[in-house]
Amino acid sequence: MRFKSSLIAASAIAVALAVTSGAVSAAGDPDKDAPLAPLGKPMIPADNPQTPAKIELGKKLFFDPRLGGDASTGCVQCHEPEQGWAFGDALSRGYPGTVHWRNSQTIINSAYLGKLFWAGAAKSLESQAKGAATGAVAGNGESDVMEARLAFIPQYRAAFKEVFGDTWPKIGNAWRAVAAFERTLIQNDTPVDKYLGGDKKALSKSQIRGMKLFNGKANCVECHNGALATDQKYYNLGVPAAERWTEDGLAQISFRYEQYAKGVTQEMYRKIKDDAGLYYRTKQNRDMGKFRTPPLRYSKYTAPYMHNGAFWDFEEVVQFYNAGGGSNDFTDGTMGKTKTKILKPLGLSDKEVADLVAFLEAFSGPEILMEKPKLPPYAPLPDVANAN
Amino acid sequence: MKNQRSQTTFRHGRAVVGAALGISIFAAGFTGVVATAAHAAEQGFGPVKPLKFDAKKAELGKRLFFDSRLSGDAALSCASCHNPEKGFADGLELAKAYPGSSGFRNTPTLINTAKRAAWFHDGRLGTNLNDVTRESITEDYSMNMDMRLMQERAKQDPVYVKMFKDAGYGEPSNGSIRKAIPEYLKTLISKGSPFDKGKMSKSASRGFDLFKGKAACAQCHSGPRFTDDKVHKIGVPENPEIWKDPIRHTTYVAFAMFMGVENYMNIRQDVGAHVRTHKSDGSDIGTFMTPSLRELKYTAPYMHNGMIKTLEDVIEFYNLGGGDDPTNRDPMLKPLGLTDAEKADLVAFLKALSGDKLNGDAYVWNKKFPTEYAVIPNWRKARN
Numbered sequence: 001m002r003f004k005s006s007l008i009a010a011s012a013i014a015v016a017l018a019v020t021s022g023a024v025s026a027a028g029d030p031d032k033d034a035p036l037a038p039l040g041k042p043m044i045p046a047d048n049p050q051t052p053a054k055i056e057l058g059k060k061l062f063f064d065p066r067l068g069g070d071a072s073t074g075c076v077q078c079h080e081p082e083q084g085w086a087f088g089d090a091l092s093r094g095y096p097g098t099v100h101w102r103n104s105q106t107i108i109n110s111a112y113l114g115k116l117f118w119a120g121a122a123k124s125l126e127s128q129a130k131g132a133a134t135g136a137v138a139g140n141g142e143s144d145v146m147e148a149r150l151a152f153i154p155q156y157r158a159a160f161k162e163v164f165g166d167t168w169p170k171i172g173n174a175w176r177a178v179a180a181f182e183r184t185l186i187q188n189d190t191p192v193d194k195y196l197g198g199d200k201k202a203l204s205k206s207q208i209r210g211m212k213l214f215n216g217k218a219n220c221v222e223c224h225n226g227a228l229a230t231d232q233k234y235y236n237l238g239v240p241a242a243e244r245w246t247e248d249g250l251a252q253i254s255f256r257y258e259q260y261a262k263g264v265t266q267e268m269y270r271k272i273k274d275d276a277g278l279y280y281r282t283k284q285n286r287d288m289g290k291f292r293t294p295p296l297r298y299s300k301y302t303a304p305y306m307h308n309g310a311f312w313d314f315e316e317v318v319q320f321y322n323a324g325g326g327s328n329d330f331t332d333g334t335m336g337k338t339k340t341k342i343l344k345p346l347g348l349s350d351k352e353v354a355d356l357v358a359f360l361e362a363f364s365g366p367e368i369l370m371e372k373p374k375l376p377p378y379a380p381l382p383d384v385a386n387a388n
Numbered sequence: 389m390k391n392q393r394s395q396t397t398f399r400h401g402r403a404v405v406g407a408a409l410g411i412s413i414f415a416a417g418f419t420g421v422v423a424t425a426a427h428a429a430e431q432g433f434g435p436v437k438p439l440k441f442d443a444k445k446a447e448l449g450k451r452l453f454f455d456s457r458l459s460g461d462a463a464l465s466c467a468s469c470h471n472p473e474k475g476f477a478d479g480l481e482l483a484k485a486y487p488g489s490s491g492f493r494n495t496p497t498l499i500n501t502a503k504r505a506a507w508f509h510d511g512r513l514g515t516n517l518n519d520v521t522r523e524s525i526t527e528d529y530s531m532n533m534d535m536r537l538m539q540e541r542a543k544q545d546p547v548y549v550k551m552f553k554d555a556g557y558g559e560p561s562n563g564s565i566r567k568a569i570p571e572y573l574k575t576l577i578s579k580g581s582p583f584d585k586g587k588m589s590k591s592a593s594r595g596f597d598l599f600k601g602k603a604a605c606a607q608c609h610s611g612p613r614f615t616d617d618k619v620h621k622i623g624v625p626e627n628p629e630i631w632k633d634p635i636r637h638t639t640y641v642a643f644a645m646f647m648g649v650e651n652y653m654n655i656r657q658d659v660g661a662h663v664r665t666h667k668s669d670g671s672d673i674g675t676f677m678t679p680s681l682r683e684l685k686y687t688a689p690y691m692h693n694g695m696i697k698t699l700e701d702v703i704e705f706y707n708l709g710g711g712d713d714p715t716n717r718d719p720m721l722k723p724l725g726l727t728d729a730e731k732a733d734l735v736a737f738l739k740a741l742s743g744d745k746l747n748g749d750a751y752v753w754n755k756k757f758p759t760e761y762a763v764i765p766n767w768r769k770a771r772n
Contacts, residue, residue: 069486070532097462097463140534145638249761253544259772260536261534381637
């Protein structure tokens with residue numbers, strides 16, 4: 001209901017704007033878009049090379065809930081393989097006793113991203129893993145207790161010694177191993193990859209029409225471009241605020257906590273009712289409400305969509321853009337007026353919407369599932385065990 | 389220790405004198421050179437005097453103390469380990485801990501805690517209960533709470549919004565939570581013991597004489613709370629569970645790492661007050677705060693690691709001159725040569741130091757807590 005009413009409002013504003021905003025596209029595109037392209041191999045950072053033993057260790061650690069505050073909340077709890085390596089609710093589940101405040105993003109192809117988190121707060125998978133494991137509404141772990149736990153798991157002791165040369169496992173190396181595992185979770189043989197690689201049968205007719213719309217009339221490619229289908233830049237589209245913030249006390253707590261933790265001014269803490277996104281990093285008003293363009297790859301498995309999970313399927317997403325985006329506190333002047341001028345009502349017919357939806361599905365190949373590894377048990381340290 | 393004394397006296401505006409005094413007491417504590425006569429004069433036995441407190445702030449502190457929303461996963465309250473039915477301790481050898489960790493020390497009573505000079509068995513905090521509250525709530529193995537999140541939880545509860553306002557704190561904040569809980573702790577003062585009422589049995593009275601005389605307990609267990617608030621090494625055996633149970637050991641390692649203990653992976657001993665004083669010769673290793681002898685009836689087992697189960701065993705421990713290793717204990721401990729009758733008298737005396745259980749509505753928040761967080765109505769318009 002909320003979506004529909006904001007859609008109508010957005011359409012009205014958009015119609016009014018359409019008269020004046022023609023100048024933007026007429027002035028030409030200062031930001032040349034890379035075309036969609038097949039996805040190659042991810043870059044591996046020179047300071048964390050991939051090795052089979054490191055990847056194997058990282059896989060176990062990714063699935064190990066002991067890398068979290070109460071030993072029940074590890075990486076996997078918010079990045080479930082069966083839920084697109086994300087979490088199937090608008091807001092991620094968060095630490096026990098909390099709810100997270102943003103939508104969980106997929107791990108698949110995260111290896112290719114320059115920055116992580118919705119507003120790019122982490123510069124590497126290594127630092128993302130640490131940030132998520134220690135955040136109060138995420139893993140709520142403390143580095144010293146997590147590092148201590150690793151020392152009491154003989155298999156990990158042996159693996160950290162082999163992989164990193166650690167006498168005792170170092171928590172920083174745990175994040176390196178997790179990142180190495182995540183860099184193996186890639187999908188670059190989707191129908192889109194195959195089609196762009198020359199297999200003209202890889203896309204259906206509807207999908208090919210959708211691709212033309214994507215690159216043309218719908219102008220999705222303006223931001224969703226290149227091999228990842230993202231320019232990795234930040235925009236405010238006018239995605240409506242999370243409904244849960246008005247309906248759920250638990251979510252209201254997490255929302256305010258994030259304002260406090262991110263160090264906004266007192267006045268802003270009092271006033272703000274929506275996620276200011278990139279602003280928290282830059283503290284520049286022009287960045288209010290902006291989030292990084294998400295990759296479209298693997299998105300078939302990662303509903304709901306947007307930074308707060310506002311939309312439950314591709315059709316809702318396409319209709320949102322068809323209406324020229326939406327409105328929120330950062331578009332209407334309540335907190336800012338930062339909505340991107342790229343968005344305009346698109347005038348897509350129902351058939352065109354269906355074609356775009358079909359094309360979006362072509363960014364995903366088969367679901368990536370794997371058996372969860374058996375986790376190694378704790379044991380007393382050898383001298384204590386042998387003394388008994 | 390030095391730090392503790394100077395900070396304590398600083399509060400009373402006698403920083404210079406206090407610091408000098410602190411050094412001499414500090415030296416005495418570790419060398420065992422205690423002038424017994426002078427000490428006896430300072431013993432000052434008597435009832436624990438009640439503290440003034442602000443009723444509304446203490447009432448708020450009481451609700452907070454019993455509220456599990458003050459821990460990271462909203463499942464543990466202060467009272468989970470400090471149970472009023474067990475003298476605000478837990479009856480276990482070693483404390484439980486936050487899920488994923490296990491405790492490595494015995495839970496101390498909170499009765500009379502507001503009178504202490506330093507807190508935790510190792511005395512690592514010598515400032516005030518505000519800091520102790522912060523430490524206990526935020527420490528990863530105790531309540532693992534981010535206090536910013538705690539503040540926002542309190543703000544979400546209309547009962548707290550009203551109570552904080554009525555108590556004069558304005559809106560709920562993590563700072564005022566750390567003030568209100570200590571205000572409540574001021575209400576937990578021993579009362580009604582046979583010792584305080586002058587109604588001790590003959591056996592207990594004989595025990596008191598032994599306590600001050602032959603058994604020399606009063607060397608350290610002096611004053612109304614029967615403690616000198618200092619650390620000593622008496623050689624209580626290590627609790628092997630800390631090292632045999634990998635989760636407990638994990639917890640100890642995390643603690644030692646955080647406290648800057650060297651070689652923390654290879655030690656197999658609770659270093660005690662060394663975490664505070666870090667003496668390079670290690671002479672402070674294995675020293676622990678003298679515990680109060682009040683309310684022992686409710687707080688077994690005993691010692692910093694719960695290794696002694698009964699008061700009879702405690703007396704026997706001292707009768708033998710403390711722990712097995714004479715190099716590992718304060719020289720003021722010597723075999724006492726107590727007869728069975730004398731031992732029984734001492735036990736009777738210790739039991740006479742326990743008073744009324746502090747477990748009525750005055751001390752316990754018996755009302756229900758909400759099971760869900762209320763929604764702030766008209767949220768879009770309300771100021772956060």
